[in-house]
Amino acid sequence: MEKDAGMVLHTLFEQTARRVPTLPALQWKADSLTYEELDRVADAVSGWLSRKGVGRGSFVGVLQERGLEMVVAILGSLKAGAAYLPLLPSWPTEQRLEILDEAGCCCLILQSAFRCESASFTGAKLELDDCRALARVEPPPAERAEVLPMDLAYLIYTSGSTGKPKGVMMHHGGTAANISRNAHLSCEEGTRCSFSNSYTFDVHVADIFKPLSVGGVVIVTRDIFRIPPVDTLSTLPSRVTRARVPRALKRIIFTGEPPTQASIVRIPSTTRVLNIFGATEFFDATLKIIDVHGCPSKLQSIGKPLGDYVPLWVMDPDSKELLQSGAVGELVVGGLQVSRGYIKRPELTSYKFFQAPWLASEKQEGGRVYRTGDLVRLCQDEEYEYLGRVEQQLKLNGHRIDCATVENKLTSIEGVSEAVVVLRDGDLERGQLVLVAYVSPSSAAVSVSSFRDGLPAHMVPTRVVGIDTWPRTSSGK
Template sequence: GKNIFYRELITRANRLAHHLVNLGVGPDVPVAVALGPSVDIVVAILAILKANGAYVPIDPSYPAARIKHILADSNAAAVITTREASAVLRGASSPLVSLDDDAATIEAMPATPPAVRAKPQNLAYLIYTSGSTGAPKGVMVSHSNAVASIMARRQYYAAPVEAYLLLSSIAFDSSVAGLFWTLFDGGRLCIPSEKTRRDPGALARIIEEQEISHVLCLPSFYSALSLLLTPSHSASLECVIVAGEECKPELAAQHIERLPQVALFNEYGPTECSVWSSAHRIASDDGASRSISIGRPIPGAEAFVISASGVLAPPGVPGELFVGGEGVARGYRGHPDLTADRFMPNPFGQDGGRLYRTGDRVRLRDDGGIEFLGRIDNQVKIRGFRVEPSEIEEALLRHLSVREAVVIASGESGAATKLFAYLVLDAGCEWSDLDLERHLSGRLPEYMIPTKVVLLDALPRLPNGKIDRSALPAPTSATIATPNDGPSGAVAALMKEIWREVLSLEQIHDDDDFFELGGNSLSAIQVIARVQQVLGQEMPVASIFEAAVFRDFVRAVESEVNAELMDDDLRALLDEIESAEESCAVDMILAAPLGGTHV
């Protein structure tokens, strides 16, 4: 880990900014950032902005093909990276600026900031989201947009940021909120390592040890993290924000029960509106409500619910949500047709502003809040990332054996949304010929790879020839039963209950593989959080990746369980799995500062 004070941060950013200026960076010139979570990310982003350029965040875990597309589409003048992270950039069309290999050159640059040439309408950043055309598209956010978004935070939230726990990938636009909100308030920014931010137990310790005041994360992730937080261990915590996917009433009830002294907010907003557009503070009665409101417009934003006939819908009547105000982005880079389709003049305003057509189906509540009802199109949210199924279908159709492909999302009974692919293969092709995981992992991020694949002789179609998605057979999670010669006892019974709950399955067998059952990195975190909560034992998240088969996972848990916790105690926990109050052990010290970096 590394500690850095503001003075050093600014000096390093200034030197790097001068180096970028020498490379031709200036207003509206994109520069990519391909770095793992570290203080270097903050230095790089500030340097690009000081050089008057626009930063393009790239998650180094993305497939090489996706990174190549982003670099080419953005026409990035350079890529800021390190020797370690640059492995995914082989063959990149943009020159590399290595923070370690080029350190001597950068260090020789002036410590004073370059001249400011960027105007409010110039680009601040360019974030790529899933595209309906089969490739990700870049959303152009200006300095004016970004400043309006951050200043709205300072106006909306009463508590200033003392210490912010940054959990978002830089490729996810909520990272903009944490980074600049904290710097504007002069707070401390804690950036956990990639490994640490996947470990709820480690994060719970960070919140206590580093006296974190603000956290923003996915509702599904907070559901796991909050199980390990208690009032005594999170005394510094003032504000938790959930965003990126639907916040369920069950999460509101869980938060209110465990951390009633901490304010919980549900934020909503597309990337095209500079991170957030509306917010709702969770109230005590939200836990018993049918759904959680996405709130009212934030300062400087406007929201309109427009019916299919193009008029404003009255309260209670569903319509499409259109967002206006200072946060509405410039549009999509290189796609004037898409920009014209989604961004339009505001017919309800007087200042010539624009509206962004979200594609979200909502209705106004009597109290003025907005209720999210779903999507008008097929777009879905997977672990907070916006996903266009058509982009996945396009990748599937590039396989030589696939003739037709349809991708749908499903998340029944409150379970996490999962992707399912339906394929029609060319004549003579077999399932064993596909090797789809390898095919897709070279083209799509992990969160966009379907959980299950269903082979069909033909896709169901409507009379007009279009695919009838409603007639697709329901994907099943059935597995072949195996002889009951696997692990037994209270630990096995408890683990089976946790797997069933997290994966929303009726049966778990000893030879079942967690990831083949539909598990992913987020649900793995949820399993480990539940194990830590009910057993009060430290359990590394890597355990479930190293022992993905159920019987092996049980053995891994048994090796970690305190020998004094006998079967009778564990059996008692089975009846309390939904309300266990065991707290996570917090006396384990990680590498200072707790496996992370502070600004």
């Protein structure tokens, strides 16, 4: 990745804008911007921010509903040298203000509709409702901000397993280099690519910058249920189970969660399906091209590393010792695409990001790795098989239960789209716990006897409960 390591995110777009200025770059409903127009309005935002003292090391909050201005605010912040912090309008006002305060945001780009609820924010505010109107009155910055690859590009808050939001700090270098190398997998010049994922979900970075780095068109949409014609759709697999997939679709990019048979069967055979494995703490790491007519068990494969610049290991979660091929352990990711860590969370950062003892001879940047919390094993075909989360291994009556194994068994049953296995109180008087499976839709005809075969007795749920609506995070998971 060395030849790409000097890149920063917004220069990928700027290079394309110089090459194909008149091609469409961004579309929202009936409105659109060419590359030249998008560059100009983003420069106007950058100029406004620069004149307010925003520069390298600054954080800029972005509070926007979907539309052209959401992408313009992101590009303008990066051009000013700042890292952007996406905020969801649906979050409670107090939560947004706490996040802005923790990050030390000096500026907030918002729609005027959120003026009142953001009144207590004391930093500079840019109300951005019409990017073209702003460009008519705001000149570009007097000087172009110098941005280095290891400067922060964005700060994304994720709730994680604890429910307490934590901010992940990601730098330009690894993200930009990864996009530069792999954008061709999902788009090329003229490709219409969906941007329907939440911009507080790390996948939005690829949704925006992969098309903009090659001359594609970013089609901003609210969701995949009411989507205009596109060539490439990026989405969570579980969302496909609730949508009709157009036959003209060329590619589906699955990310964020493992695909299931219920999501695959809805995809036309002419559509190419790619499963890309990544996380907020590290950019895209592995790729699996899925055969929609293939064996359901292969859906658990997350594929192979995207390149030799994505080093992966499997370690024992407790001892941190490396495991041999075929052994089940925790996936560890290294390389430039690993983030800087969690803002103002030093203890959590030191636990999740550490200097790998097996890379003791490497320099600091090369030896720092991230423990994903994902259970995998390296198979004979050199693909990594995803087996669930480390914390998903439950203990019941002295037996260790791998929830992912049981859930995969359930979703292989015809009619079951999603499944979750948990421990619940069974006999309150005796204080006994039992294994309970929740499946959707509730109409799925599933009984304990229908999936008993192939599972050890201690991994067979005591009862199965049907459910139609799952609680979901802002990213749709």
